[in-house]
Amino acid sequence: MKILYIQYANPGAFPVAMRAGRLWRAAGHEVRYLGVDFGGGDPLAIGADLAGDCDWIAYNKLAPLQFAARALSIVRRWKPDCLYVADSMAAFACAPLRTFYRGGIVYHEHDSPVFAESFRLRLQWNARAAMARRADAVVLPNADRGALLARDAGLAPGRAPIIAWNTPARDEVGPPRPAVSAGPVRVVYAGSINVHRVPFAMIEALADVPAVELTLIGYETVSSRGHCARLRALAAERGCAGRLHIRDAMPYHALVEALRDYDATFAALATDAEDINLRFMAGASNKSFDAMGQGLALIVGPGDDWRKMFVDPGYAVACDPADAASIAGAFRRLGADRDAVRAMGEAARQRIASDWAYDAQLAPVTQIMERAGGAAR
Numbered sequence: 001m002k003i004l005y006i007q008y009a010n011p012g013a014f015p016v017a018m019r020a021g022r023l024w025r026a027a028g029h030e031v032r033y034l035g036v037d038f039g040g041g042d043p044l045a046i047g048a049d050l051a052g053d054c055d056w057i058a059y060n061k062l063a064p065l066q067f068a069a070r071a072l073s074i075v076r077r078w079k080p081d082c083l084y085v086a087d088s089m090a091a092f093a094c095a096p097l098r099t100f101y102r103g104g105i106v107y108h109e110h111d112s113p114v115f116a117e118s119f120r121l122r123l124q125w126n127a128r129a130a131m132a133r134r135a136d137a138v139v140l141p142n143a144d145r146g147a148l149l150a151r152d153a154g155l156a157p158g159r160a161p162i163i164a165w166n167t168p169a170r171d172e173v174g175p176p177r178p179a180v181s182a183g184p185v186r187v188v189y190a191g192s193i194n195v196h197r198v199p200f201a202m203i204e205a206l207a208d209v210p211a212v213e214l215t216l217i218g219y220e221t222v223s224s225r226g227h228c229a230r231l232r233a234l235a236a237e238r239g240c241a242g243r244l245h246i247r248d249a250m251p252y253h254a255l256v257e258a259l260r261d262y263d264a265t266f267a268a269l270a271t272d273a274e275d276i277n278l279r280f281m282a283g284a285s286n287k288s289f290d291a292m293g294q295g296l297a298l299i300v301g302p303g304d305d306w307r308k309m310f311v312d313p314g315y316a317v318a319c320d321p322a323d324a325a326s327i328a329g330a331f332r333r334l335g336a337d338r339d340a341v342r343a344m345g346e347a348a349r350q351r352i353a354s355d356w357a358y359d360a361q362l363a364p365v366t367q368i369m370e371r372a373g374g375a376a377r
Contacts (some may be wrong), residue, residue, distance in 0.1 A: 008089035081373030104372025194224035205327035211335025265291035
């Protein structure tokens, strides 16, 4: 089967996009990518093993038209058996393919668009609904978002989206972690560093719990320049500067290896009622599953979805990321029992290695693609 993965973004910034390609190749399928280069030196680049089969459009004012033309050209020249349309903008730009293409189509929505009143965004919203109705399979990483898309697109009950969490593949799962008997519990946060993702409350909590060390790995966003300096200044003022470490962003696979130096990951993000991607993150959070795959315990948010998926099975503790006392409570629970932290992380690692691996998440989607693509030949 020949698969064309179409995404109006850098597919390298989406670990599951790369995993899917590798899993399909391992199963004997051919894969090509079509993406958009937005510049900026993104460290999450296409892996060397896949880069030779990725077509790019450089972002500019005409990029949507050029993207659509390139997609049409690849379809006519390469004749894929299945199109894997991976976001709402790709669904909008590739609307003509929806009409004439006779092979299999999957619509995978990594990030859901926010409805807005502008003409272009309404067209994009309608295009993703139409693509979802045309697709042989619709895939989302979160059940609540899947239900919303099914409602917005008017999908019949028998065509409910497949929920595939953003988990590591089995061959990405790390080895069991060695026991560490002394020293502080090492908590890591990896991602963009701004006042919403890394609030000052985290430093206040760190100051209150001497048994914890905190490392931040990432980069400041354009709107948060200077936030790292302010975090360091607060840590110095509160007497915990020696337990706060800030490291630069790194490529995805280097980051995954770096996680093995830590005991727990901070994945409790402040929610935004206006952004359904932040409101419904359980299942979609790469950092949670990446950490689990390397044997780290989790610190997650207070929502019921996080509790059911991570806290109740024993992989995580929960806190309110906007409340320093709540974060300190989570830190204190981890710092009080290093052996319990290691047991939480090992249970999480084993869960990823078994039925939560992306191999299992993607399997029902691939089965539909094989049927749809084969029927079109």
